[in-house]
Amino acid sequence: xxxxxxxxxxxxxxxxxxxxxxxxxxxxxxxxxxxxxxxxxxxxxxxxxxxxxxxxxxxxxxxxxxxxxxxxxxxxxxxxxxxxxxxxxxxxxxxxxxxxxxxxxxxxxxxxxxxxxxxxxxxxxxxxxxxxxxxxxxxxxxxxxxxxxxxxxxxxxxxxxxxxxxxxxxxxxxxxxxxxxxxxxxxxxxxxxxxxxxxxxxxxxxxxxxxxxxxxxxxxxxxxxxxxxxxxxxxxxxxxxxxxxxxxxxxxxxxxxxxxxxxxxxxxxxxxxxxxxxxxxxxxxxxxxxxxxxxxxxxxxxxxxxxxxxxxxxxxxxxxxxxxxxxxxxxxxxxxxxxxxxxxxx
Numbered sequence: 001x002x003x004x005x006x007x008x009x010x011x012x013x014x015x016x017x018x019x020x021x022x023x024x025x026x027x028x029x030x031x032x033x034x035x036x037x038x039x040x041x042x043x044x045x046x047x048x049x050x051x052x053x054x055x056x057x058x059x060x061x062x063x064x065x066x067x068x069x070x071x072x073x074x075x076x077x078x079x080x081x082x083x084x085x086x087x088x089x090x091x092x093x094x095x096x097x098x099x100x101x102x103x104x105x106x107x108x109x110x111x112x113x114x115x116x117x118x119x120x121x122x123x124x125x126x127x128x129x130x131x132x133x134x135x136x137x138x139x140x141x142x143x144x145x146x147x148x149x150x151x152x153x154x155x156x157x158x159x160x161x162x163x164x165x166x167x168x169x170x171x172x173x174x175x176x177x178x179x180x181x182x183x184x185x186x187x188x189x190x191x192x193x194x195x196x197x198x199x200x201x202x203x204x205x206x207x208x209x210x211x212x213x214x215x216x217x218x219x220x221x222x223x224x225x226x227x228x229x230x231x232x233x234x235x236x237x238x239x240x241x242x243x244x245x246x247x248x249x250x251x252x253x254x255x256x257x258x259x260x261x262x263x264x265x266x267x268x269x270x271x272x273x274x275x276x277x278x279x280x281x282x283x284x285x286x287x288x289x290x291x292x293x294x295x296x297x298x299x300x301x302x303x304x305x306x307x308x309x310x311x312x313x314x315x316x317x318x319x320x321x322x323x324x325x326x327x328x329x330x331x332x333x334x335x336x337x338x339x340x341x342x343x344x345x346x
Contacts, residue, residue: 025298030057031064031077032163033199034102034218035278038317039077042310052298060199062161062187068094068281071290074299076281079163080187081260092288095333096279097303098259098326100311100319101251103219103242104167104274105229109207110134113228114146117239120273123232124176126214127155128183129193134212149212156206156215159196161187167276168216171264216274219247220318234273235265242272247320250275255329275320280306287340300337300344307334 036058043054061078068076069089081096106118122138125131131138135148158165166187173180183189197203197215204221207213219242222229231239240246250263250271263275280303283289286296307330311321322330335345 024051024053025295026053026055027075027295027299027302028055028073029064029075029077029280030059030067030073032061032079032278033058033201034061034079034164035077035099035319036200037220037224038100038314038319041313041317042306045313046302046305046310050301052302054302058199060158060160060187061163061166065281068283068289074282074289074291074295075303077278078281079276079278080166081277081279082281090283093284094281095284095336096259096281097307097333098277098279098322098330099306100314100321101247101263101275101277102319103247103272104164104171104216104276105219105222105242106214106216106232106274107204107207107222107227107229108214109209109211110151110228111149111211114143115228116146116230117142117233118230119233120172120175124172124179126153127157127172127192127194128176128179129155151212154210154213155191155194156197156203156210156213157189157191157194158199158203160198162199163187163276163278164200164216164218165189167262167264167274170262171274174265223318232273234269234271235267236269238269240270240272242274244315244318244320246270246272247275248323251277251320251323251326255326257329257332259326259329259333282337284336285338285340286344291339293339296339297344300334303337304334307331 039056043056047053061080064076064078065082067073119142122131132153134151134153140148169185169189173185195206197206200217200221203215204217204225207215208225229242231241234240249268250266252268255261265273307322314321337344
């Protein structure tokens, strides 16, 4: 009996020592809701493989950029690349690491939810508040086989600083002079009309609840909620549905070395016109972020995994993985990330 108690005591002592010796790394990030379904899956799988936890808060691209600027997170996430003006606010250089590309889909709530086609002009006029009814002749003309209801259009947009809004407003500014002059491009806008929802989930929720509503959300949120998506006329005059393939086509463009690039209003024949990359942003020298070398090494490993092995999770969640050309440029950017001047790439 005494021997049994002694053995049990030793087991408990070793267990306590082991738990004290074990180190659990938790990396922190915040930002875009656009890639949240994918990031949630990636970070869960990465934890299973490595034991490294990632605490990610989907609070919008604008907030993600601000938190990285304030150095309260290890990485930010954004669907709007940081502008030259914003870059000057950072105490040291940052790097944009593209993870995947996605589509901003136009979704709506109509009786029987017929599949609709929309032109750039019609989309701009709806969000400018100039087209107020679903059976407006301009919408009916491009959808002759659909009986559109005499129903008020309720515009739903983001209420928070959003990269999804940046992509959408960038598109509208390229296809509508009036939008460009009256509203412009930004993560947060002075909207002419409409109701605001927080995050992609907030916009999706409002559209589902309000008959006659239309809003813009990342494709995954539309498909996982069984919501309809419109076909949009692209620059080639072709009506294109947002899909993985049409987003991939939109990425077939000239990519700059820093990967800060807009994909909207693509020239590619089969490309979806409101596509965009989503990036993770980090300090080029991670010591300047206030990180220990150990945490910096773990963050670098995570980013490498996300842009390589982690890409397998993109398509099942309706995102387009990095093309070979995009990956090659991304690898060069990853190799720039260092700690106190020493490269982290092995």
